[in-house]
Amino acid sequence: xxxxxxxxxxxxxxxxxxxxxxxxxxxxxxxxxxxxxxxxxxxxxxxxxxxxxxxxxxxxxxxxxxxxxxxxxxxxxxxxxxxxxxxxxxxxxxxxxxxxxxxxxxxxxxxxxxx
Amino acid sequence: xxxxxxxxxxxxxxxxxxxxxxxxxxxxxxxxxxxxxxxxxxxxxxxxxxxxxxxxxxxxxxxxxxxxxxxxxxxxxxxxxxxxxxxxxxxxxxxxxxxxxxxxxxxxxxxxxxxxxx
Numbered sequence: 001x002x003x004x005x006x007x008x009x010x011x012x013x014x015x016x017x018x019x020x021x022x023x024x025x026x027x028x029x030x031x032x033x034x035x036x037x038x039x040x041x042x043x044x045x046x047x048x049x050x051x052x053x054x055x056x057x058x059x060x061x062x063x064x065x066x067x068x069x070x071x072x073x074x075x076x077x078x079x080x081x082x083x084x085x086x087x088x089x090x091x092x093x094x095x096x097x098x099x100x101x102x103x104x105x106x107x108x109x110x111x112x113x114x115x
Numbered sequence: 116x117x118x119x120x121x122x123x124x125x126x127x128x129x130x131x132x133x134x135x136x137x138x139x140x141x142x143x144x145x146x147x148x149x150x151x152x153x154x155x156x157x158x159x160x161x162x163x164x165x166x167x168x169x170x171x172x173x174x175x176x177x178x179x180x181x182x183x184x185x186x187x188x189x190x191x192x193x194x195x196x197x198x199x200x201x202x203x204x205x206x207x208x209x210x211x212x213x214x215x216x217x218x219x220x221x222x223x224x225x226x227x228x229x230x231x232x233x
Binding site: 003004006033040041042043044045048056091093101103104105106107108109 | 147149157158160164207220223224225226
């Protein structure tokens with residue numbers, strides 16, 4: 001079974017530029033998450049989708065971050081404009097169904113460096 | 116508010132010795148608990164979970180974890196460590212009473228670096 005795919009693996013941009021990340025979840029997984037992992041910290045949820053609808057974006061900095069999941073499969077996360085503090089690894093994860101006891105499967109992540 | 120604490124930044128063990136990576140949690144209801152492992156330049160890999168039932172949960176790669184409700188702990192253990200177990204380990208909790216109708220957010224600890232020396 002193919003895992004969660006993310007691209008690009010690495011990205012370096014200057015502050016105030018924009019950047020987009022792409023995620024393809026495991027086939028059949030209705031729930032998709034974007035997490036931000038700052039160096040030395042655990043992942044922090046940015047946004048959670050159930051199919052193509054947002055169910056939790058309470059921690060998404062909406063003035064600069066946006067995400068969509070058109071057609072309920074692939075997802076993109078965008079930052080515009082980027083700040084230095086956005087330097088982190090952005091992890092996409094997916095899980096099957098709506099069960100609270102369901103584990104999430106993670107992609108390899110995109111390492112973003114803002115200079 | 117729900118939270119997870121991993122009190123050790125790093126754990127060092129010799130190959131062949133038992134290992135323990137500590138995790139404590141704070142939730143308002145009965146917790147759903149998870150352990151993930153992260154190898155360098157890799158995503159998080161699921162190891163095991165506790166939902167209900169037996170307090171000792173067995174997972175991947177010979178790892179197990181013990182749920183202790185009175186101590187609000189979920190420590191990760193392995194009887195005999197391997198050098199290849201060296202990685203970053205994350206404990207996570209999902210509070211079933213605090214998910215607002217959604218599946219519920221996984222709250223992660225800050226991680227513990229496990230170093231196994233030959």
